[in-house]
Amino acid sequence: MRRSNNWPLIIVEKIRTWADHVRVHFLGVRGSTPAPGIDFLRYGGHTSCVALVHDDDDAPSLILDAGTGIRRCTALLGGEAFHGTILLSHLHWDHLHGLPFFSGADREDARVELLIPDQQNDVAPEATLARGMSPPHFPISPQELRGTWTFSNAEPGTSMIERFEVTVLEVPHKGGRTFGYRVSDGHSSLTYMPDHCPTVLGPGPDGWGEYHRDALELARTTDVLVHDAFLVAEELAAEGFFGHAAAEYAVELARRSGAGRCVLFHHKPDRTDDALDAMLARFGETPRVTIATESLVLQL
Ligand SMILES: [Zn+2]
Ligand SMILES: [Zn+2]
Numbered sequence: 048m049r050r051s052n053n054w055p056l057i058i059v060e061k062i063r064t065w066a067d068h069v070r071v072h073f074l075g076v077r078g079s080t081p082a083p084g085i086d087f088l089r090y091g092g093h094t095s096c097v098a099l100v101h102d103d104d105d106a107p108s109l110i111l112d113a114g115t116g117i118r119r120c121t122a123l124l125g126g127e128a129f130h131g132t133i134l135l136s137h138l139h140w141d142h143l144h145g146l147p148f149f150s151g152a153d154r155e156d157a158r159v160e161l162l163i164p165d166q167q168n169d170v171a172p173e174a175t176l177a178r179g180m181s182p183p184h185f186p187i188s189p190q191e192l193r194g195t196w197t198f199s200n201a202e203p204g205t206s207m208i209e210r211f212e213v214t215v216l217e218v219p220h221k222g223g224r225t226f227g228y229r230v231s232d233g234h235s236s237l238t239y240m241p242d243h244c245p246t247v248l249g250p251g252p253d254g255w256g257e258y259h260r261d262a263l264e265l266a267r268t269t270d271v272l273v274h275d276a277f278l279v280a281e282e283l284a285a286e287g288f289f290g291h292a293a294a295e296y297a298v299e300l301a302r303r304s305g306a307g308r309c310v311l312f313h314h315k316p317d318r319t320d321d322a323l324d325a326m327l328a329r330f331g332e333t334p335r336v337t338i339a340t341e342s343l344v345l346q347l
Pocket of ligand 1: 078079095139141142241242313
């Protein structure tokens, strides 16, 4: 009796496991500024943006960061308005500048929830955004975007967003509170740490920064670790104060945390295609390392 009652449950679980997948579109992979020009064509020049699509959806419902790459998200919407959540890792220009140019979200039938890291300053999130996005810095303020927009603070913890379980932890960066995210659909997971400065916590065992608890927790056995690779190890001494990690740290964090794959992300804007090819050549086969490109689509 017990066995026959369990059969349908087991089958449903398996079907659910086989059927639930996520598509991850890398829409912008640069840090600091866009990088146009013939030396940057293969990896792409837009700043940070990653869009996630449930396999039973046609269009992305969760977007991580709103760098200039978010403009490319409109093409994924099939002519429809964006309905979903935009989750910002932090408020630096390269993660926000694309927002008012995301035409799929700036239309009357759009419905957008925008979440920013709580800056712990008693300023409403909409007002915080408006400090960088309002005249004279920009022609319109956030509330003038068309459609139905809500602006809220994200806090550390775990919650459901657009049918994804999202875990939020603060990571060290420079200038404003910065979050790392772990996103799971219950089948697979992606960890997103585009801007991370582990050297502020100390040199760590190899001089590339501390493998601190929160970074390890976000990345633990994740399928894909998308991580800041703005620098390479020999640049840390002169440029570490910009607030970024070396690619070597990202790969070692992936190895220590048991991540399935490390995607090196948030490339320095003057790192050419050839230089990014050379970066990949630094690493062995384990863990699997990928240099993020604007054409990268992962199926998890
Ligand atoms: Zn950045
Ligand atoms: Zn930043």
